[in-house]
Amino acid sequence: MKKTNVLLIGSGGREHAIAWKLAQSPLLDQLFIAPGNAGTNSVGTNVPINGNDFESIKLFVVEKKVHLVIVGPEEPLVRGIHDFFLNDELLKNIPVIGPQKAGAELEGSKDFAKQFMIKHGIPTGAYQTFSKDTLAEGFAFLKTLNSPYVLKADGLAAGKGVVICKTLHEAEIELTDMLANHKFGKASEMVVIEEFLDGIELSAFAITNGREYLVLPEAKDYKRIGVGDSGPNTGGMGSISPVPFAGDEFMQKVEERVIKPTVEGLRKDGIPYQGFLFFGLMNVKGDPFVIEYNVRLGDPETESIIPRIKTDLLEIFLATANGKLSTIKLETDNRTAACVMIVSGGYPGEYAKGKVISGLELANNSLVFHAGTSSIDDSIISNGGRVLAITSLADNLKTAIATSLESASQIKFENSYFRNDIGKDLIEF
Ligand code: AMP
Ligand code: GLY
Numbered sequence: 001m002k003k004t005n006v007l008l009i010g011s012g013g014r015e016h017a018i019a020w021k022l023a024q025s026p027l028l029d030q031l032f033i034a035p036g037n038a039g040t041n042s043v044g045t046n047v048p049i050n051g052n053d054f055e056s057i058k059l060f061v062v063e064k065k066v067h068l069v070i071v072g073p074e075e076p077l078v079r080g081i082h083d084f085f086l087n088d089e090l091l092k093n094i095p096v097i098g099p100q101k102a103g104a105e106l107e108g109s110k111d112f113a114k115q116f117m118i119k120h121g122i123p124t125g126a127y128q129t130f131s132k133d134t135l136a137e138g139f140a141f142l143k144t145l146n147s148p149y150v151l152k153a154d155g156l157a158a159g160k161g162v163v164i165c166k167t168l169h170e171a172e173i174e175l176t177d178m179l180a181n182h183k184f185g186k187a188s189e190m191v192v193i194e195e196f197l198d199g200i201e202l203s204a205f206a207i208t209n210g211r212e213y214l215v216l217p218e219a220k221d222y223k224r225i226g227v228g229d230s231g232p233n234t235g236g237m238g239s240i241s242p243v244p245f246a247g248d249e250f251m252q253k254v255e256e257r258v259i260k261p262t263v264e265g266l267r268k269d270g271i272p273y274q275g276f277l278f279f280g281l282m283n284v285k286g287d288p289f290v291i292e293y294n295v296r297l298g299d300p301e302t303e304s305i306i307p308r309i310k311t312d313l314l315e316i317f318l319a320t321a322n323g324k325l326s327t328i329k330l331e332t333d334n335r336t337a338a339c340v341m342i343v344s345g346g347y348p349g350e351y352a353k354g355k356v357i358s359g360l361e362l363a364n365n366s367l368v369f370h371a372g373t374s375s376i377d378d379s380i381i382s383n384g385g386r387v388l389a390i391t392s393l394a395d396n397l398k399t400a401i402a403t404s405l406e407s408a409s410q411i412k413f414e415n416s417y418f419r420n421d422i423g424k425d426l427i428e429f
Helices: 013-022 054-063 081-086 101-108 110-119 132-144 168-179 248-268 301-308 313-321 397-410
Strands: 004-010 028-035 068-071 127-131 149-153 162-165 190-194 200-208 213-221 224-226 230-233 238-241 275-284 287-294 336-344 367-370 373-376 379-382 386-394
Touching (some): 004 054, 013 301, 013 313, 013 386, 068 081, 127 168, 200 301, 213 301, 301 367, 301 386
Parallel strands (some): 004 028
Antiparallel strands (some): 200 213, 200 275, 336 386, 367 386, 373 379
């Protein structure tokens, strides 16, 4: 059997979890991660290439005879890494998991995503889009809505582009800041104003090649920095999978009303799509509504869904690329995964890097995925805001959470912090 050389692009906890899983595949030959972190280097080989440096990626892929490229984060996708491969004589037959630029617009432009959802009858909140020239119309539209007001910068704004305002006055100031004062630069040249959806949020995932799709486990993410969902938004402070309030009936609705029409909509619109679909959903009284699309897996959702997938992940990727996805039946672990993120003090604001991490060997009952780490000599040091994702699997949510918290408290670096309430709101469901 011919074995596969894989290049995985990215450097976070999501990529460590994907790399950890790929490394278990009997179909794998060599696994490279660009640029990776101290954790990915323990399950594969890191290569010091930035995911947006397509020319350097090309040289590496050709030299090392890479057979398959997996793109972790959105930025290389929105910048067109997949198109770059397809337009290059040497690379065009090397499959890329991650959509081309046209499909990546589902994440790259909120206005595009909303138009797509409305066109294909996918449940989402009512909305209108405004630019600097239609600021007055934006004010008028705000007056037709009730508090709270949801304002979204159209483009990528490093996860900060959504602002929820309590009063009409705040919303008017925010809209002016975004459109007229360029608050998020180019990203807020257009702003989507959207109906507020009152419900509980969760993340659903699928992988598709534009015709077939496979639904992956869902997860709940904890976005705020503080206990009790307080303080500023982060990339995500922890995750739980499965989600107790997303039972079979609800997930069936997600597949029928959201996943299937999204894949069909892409096909009808002639948008090729090979990669992950991430549905940011609101469960509104038992019905799913889409609040956003992403074109990649979530972080830290990946760190709790990947450990629950029993099926060979490389087999799933190869089947996606070879048009055989429908032959795969996903096997999942029925246990609950709880992921707790350890971050640098000060994150999501300013924080220090380079702090020596100790106690990693003590977390024996958990999986330790590195998010922002690097190594110097024999030490592992912090190298980002989110530093480590600690995941535990157990027969029930309570035990999974307790195990991750126990492991997290054994790992130490100066000024480290983690939320001790991840998943606790879900225990009574
Ligand atoms: P997004 O970047 O689109 O995920 O939005 C960031 C956060 O804003 C989401 O995780 C939700 O908590 C919240 N949000 C976005 N859209 C809505 C909406 N229409 N109604 C209520 N909350 C929303
Ligand atoms: N955890 C949310 C995201 O990856 O966007």
